[in-house]
Structures are given as C-alpha cells and as structure tokens.
Amino acid sequence: MGELVVGIDIGTTKVCTIVGEVRETDTYILGVGIEPSHGMKKGMVVDVNALGAAISSSVHKAERSSGYEIGRAFVSVAGGHVESINSTGAVGVSNTRGVQLGDLERAMDAARAVTLPHGREVLHVIPRNYSLDGQSGLRSPLGMLGFRLEVEAHIITAQSSSIQNLARCVEASNVYVDRFILNPLASGDVVLTDEEREAGVMVVDIGGGTTDLAIFIDGSVWHTAVIAVGGHHVTNDIAHGLHLPFELAEAVKLEFGHAYPKSVSELEAFPIQPFGEELPSKVQRRDLARIIHARVEELFELILKEAKRSGYDGLLKAGIVLTGGSSALPGIRSVAADVLKMPVRVAHPENITGMSDALKNPAYSTSVGLLKLGLIMDVEDDRRQSLHNGGKARARRNWWDLLGGALGRLLPGEEDEV
Secondary structure, rough: OOEEEEEEEEEEEEEEEEEEEEEEEEEEEEEEEEEEEEEEEEEEHHHHHHHHHHHHHHHHHHHHHHHOOOOOEEEOOOOOOOOOEEEEEEEEOOOOOEEOOOHHHHHHHHHHHOOOOOOOEEEEEEEEEEEEOOOOEOOOOOOOOOEEEEHHHHEEEEEEEHHHHHHHHHHHHEEEEEEEEHHHOOOOOOHHHHHHHHOOOOEEOOOOOOOOEEEEEEEEEEEEEEEEEOOHHHHHHHHHHHHHHHHHHHHHHHHHHOOOHHHHHOOOOEEOOOOOOOOOEEEHHHHHHHHHHHHHHHHHHHHHHHHHHHOOOHHHHOOOEOOHHHOOOOOOOHHHHHHHHOOOOOOOOEEEEEEEEHHOOOHHHHHHHHHHHHHHHHHHHHHHHHHHHOOOOOOOOHHHHHHHHHHHHHHHHOOOHO
16 A cells, blocks of 8 residues: 655646555556646746636546545646755764764755845755765765765755745645645656666756756756746747747647658648638648747757756766657657757656556656655655654654665665665
C-alpha cells in the first residue's frame, strides 16, 4: 500500500489535478481533472477569480473520477518571478564521533541564512555537495571524521505576492497548499534517469507561457531558471504571420505545425480562413514551419545563453531532456540539437499505472512529478522536524526504506541514513 497524494499543476494553458498512490515501483493514478486555464499569463496570476474557477473545476473533476475528497495538495509554480542563488554554509563538527545528521542540518541552516530582497521568500534549499576539512565534492560525509563541514546549496526563491495570489486561488476551492514545487524539479523527477542526473543533464520544460530549466550534475540540482517564452509565443507568431485569431492559430499549430522546415515537403498545403477574407486560402506547410522555426530557434538560443550564464554548459554530458506540452511539437528535437550542439531527447512521464493513458504525454510531466517529489520533500521535513524534536519523529509516514534512493536526487548526503 502506498501513500495517497494530490498534485495540482497550474499552467498558462491548463490546470491538471491528479490523485495518485505513490508505490515502490510506480505511481497508481486514481483520478484526474484537466481544465483549460484562465487567469494566468507567463506563470503569473492576472485574474484571481478566473483562475480560481478553473482550479475549482479541475479539483472537482479529480474528486469525481477518484472518489476522494481533496483537502490538500502539492502545487506547481513557475514564472519570471522565480530566481535562484547559490550559497555556502560552514559549521564546526566533533572529530571524535564523525559527521552526524544534525551537523548536516546545521550546515544547511548556515547556507539558508542569506539576505533576501523585500517581498521574496524561499521555495527550496537543495544541497549540491559537501566538503570536510578542505576535501571537496563529497556526496555523503556522514560518519567521516573532521573539524569543519561546508555545504554548497542551491536556493530557489519566489516573489511573495505571486505565491500568495496563487495560494489564494487554490484555497478558494477549499484545498490547502501542502507546498509549492518548482516546475522543472517536478518534471525532472519523472523524466530523467539516474544515469543522466549523474552525468550532467538539463531538463527543459516548455509550457504555454514559460520555459523552465533545471541543471542536474552529480545527482543533484545545480542551477534553475525560468525563461518567459513558451508555446503561446509560437501561436502568437502564427496568428500574426497568417492573420488568424489566436484560437485558430493554436488549432493550426497543433494539426499542421512543424519546427523543422527541411523535414516538410514543399507540396504540402492546407486551407485557412484569414481575417477579412470571404473564402479560405491555401497556406504552404513549409511556410508555417518557417514561422514556427524562427521562434523555436530563438527559444533554444535563450536556453543556450542561460546554460552558458550558469557556467555548467560544459558539464552536460547527457545533454538536454525536453518535456512539457510544447516539446511535442514535431521537429523541435532537431532544432534543439542544431542550436545546442548536444544530445537531445523528448520525454514523458514513466512508471504510471491506473488512469494513466492521458498522462503519458510530455504535457503532464510536471503534474505527475508533483506526487512523488512532494512526498519526498514531506518525508525530508519529517526527518528535519524529528531532529529539532530530539529524535521524536512523527509516525504519519513510514517511507524511509521506500524513498531512500529517491531522496538522493534532491538531498545528497542523506541517502545513506534512510
């Protein structure tokens, strides 16, 4: 028997609520509620009432299909307001008993002690690696003897008002936000292999309003970023170039879109009804592909720029893993490979069963990833709370043996103790 978990993925294009049972070998989907999103733009709330209604409808659909009443959920977050910094924390340790879990926690507390600008709050603090008495690059210093323990941590922050507005929209459906989770961390948890995380990989989650990035090296998160360009920008370009309403441009993109003009025959054409025209006109599919290619190429140039800015572009041996709804656009992998000059693959959620047919699509990577990653973070909070309570852990979950390996994905150094 696994743990019952709920995730709500709130995007610019859709709201997806999933009720699932996280088990040892898979995630069993009990219920799904998918609703078109309204009131979101580039990952930011622009209409509280409209978004609240969309979330409420999604939640009710998931409740009906699962048979469960939803009271709390893990919720996705993205948007240009999300930022990240790296920080170092150092503490002294006893050389007679070796490094203990409490020492790791004290080092993390020191790394967390950064001054944030007014109106910002911490979403995640993720240890990258440790060093002990100058010996750097340690995954797990537990039990090692030394005097000075240091941790390099990746800290992800968000604009407080944006988080509060999103929470208000969710809570309007009488659902408590268990925690907010950054999109690429959730999607990365279900689309990346352990080998990719170790070798060095960037997960690129291309949504409707934003593209969310996370770089994993040596099994942990080293860098995150959000680019305010997504699939809706491609649709806007089509609408402008072909003089179409947005909804028709979106339908044209989904049915005839291709990001790589060289792969499209010059003979292919399709009819459209532009503004101001009484009769349909024919459009060459290759012309449509050129419009799409220009924007997609620009997006991957921005991704490359961000990778170089991070300083880790030379460490991505496993290349790029694309996911998110817009990654399903035909030809997008070829454009990415041309611009980024590294291996590229497109991925969707794996190891899901039950009501999962609709979810085996790149568009639902974040939605599915919220379930297990949220549970992992809750288990870590339980462990941290038990340390502060003198070792008296809450009995609510008995998941250490099951999630031990998974904890290493975000919590290097903890895995040997689970």
